[in-house]
Amino acid sequence: xxxxxxxxxxxxxxxxxxxxxxxxxxxxxxxxxxxxxxxxxxxxxxxxxxxxxxxxxxxxxxxxxxxxxxxxxxxxxxxxxxxxxxxxxxxxxxxxxxxxxxxxxxxxxxxxxxxxxxxxxxxxxxxxxxxxxxxxxxxxxxxxxxxxxxxxxxxxxxxxxxxxxxxxxxxxxxxxxxxxxxxxxxxxxxxxxxxxxxxxxxxxxxxxxxxxxxxxxxxxx
Numbered sequence: 001x002x003x004x005x006x007x008x009x010x011x012x013x014x015x016x017x018x019x020x021x022x023x024x025x026x027x028x029x030x031x032x033x034x035x036x037x038x039x040x041x042x043x044x045x046x047x048x049x050x051x052x053x054x055x056x057x058x059x060x061x062x063x064x065x066x067x068x069x070x071x072x073x074x075x076x077x078x079x080x081x082x083x084x085x086x087x088x089x090x091x092x093x094x095x096x097x098x099x100x101x102x103x104x105x106x107x108x109x110x111x112x113x114x115x116x117x118x119x120x121x122x123x124x125x126x127x128x129x130x131x132x133x134x135x136x137x138x139x140x141x142x143x144x145x146x147x148x149x150x151x152x153x154x155x156x157x158x159x160x161x162x163x164x165x166x167x168x169x170x171x172x173x174x175x176x177x178x179x180x181x182x183x184x185x186x187x188x189x190x191x192x193x194x195x196x197x198x199x200x201x202x203x204x205x206x207x208x209x210x211x212x213x214x215x216x217x218x219x220x221x
Contacts, residue, residue, distance in 0.1 A: 008087035008141045013216025020211070021138045025089050026096065028135030033065075033100020035128035040064065040101070041108045042121025045183025047193070048172035049145060055178030065102030069095060075144040082151030087141015094144050121185045129196030137204040 012018035039046050046054065049071065057067040072094035079086065111117035135143075142150065145167075152163045168190075176182050 008085045008090075010088060010140065013212045017212045017215040020215070021140070021208070024208070025092060025135050025138040025140050028131045028133075028138060029093055029096045030100045031131035032128060032135065033097045033102075034104040035124045035131055036068075036097070036101040037104025037108050038120050038124030038127065039185065039189075040105060041111060041117065042119075042124060042185060043111060043117040043181075043183075044114065044121050045181055045185030045187070045189075047186065047189045048168040048175065051175030051180035051182055051186065052171045052178070053175070053180075055175040055180030058179045063102060064105065065098035065100075068098035068101060072098070072144045075148050078148055079144075079151060082148070082155055084147050084151040085141075086147075089135060089138065089140030090142060090144060090147060092140075093135070118185075121188070125185075125189060125192055126196060129193060130200045132193075132197050133200035133204040136201060137208040139208070 012021065036050060053067045053071050054064055057064045076094060111120055149164050149167060153160050
């Protein structure tokens with residue numbers, strides 16, 4: 001009973017649908033980490049949560065990927081008083097994105113100039129939006145940060161934009177004070193990520209739903 005109260009149920013139209021969605025989830029989270037690597041390498045600023053992670057990493061000596069995991073775990077602990085239910089995607093998001101970002105940073109070279117770094121950031125931003133749509137469409141629960149936002153919205157009754165602005169604004173200020181990189185990329189992320197996700201998410205959601213329905217009608221051999 002306790003697990004049912006804490007964990008979101010996993011639903012699937014068939015065993016194959018479940019496997020495909022799990023692969024989609026993991027691949028989406030891996031791409032999300034790769035996207036973060038490109039944005040960090042771009043050198044023109046990063047998203048607010050990454051400003052915080054990089055600021056903390058610089059102050060503590062802990063690697064960026066490991067600090068991303070630590071921040072995600074701390075955010076998940078904040079779910080407890082909000083009585084948010086955790087999904088498999090929530091847990092995997094917290095654990096996989098950071099190591100994927102570290103792997104990407106190992107493989108992606110440092111840009112020679114801002115004229116190389118800026119396109120790298122833009123590519124990372126577009127890839128991040130696609131990856132977000134991919135893992136959300138897999139439907140295994142929200143990421144730690146999104147769940148914190150929706151939990152606070154439910155608890156306070158405030159508008160989504162107010163809660164999101166307060167969370168990300170606070171995170172950005174703390175990260176900046178700690179020495180995290182704030183720049184034009186931070187602004188590009190703030191104004192660009194929402195519209196880009198709005199392009200990818202509806203298409204990927206419709207595709208996933210249609211695919212799941214089709215798999216549900218197939219008879220096992």
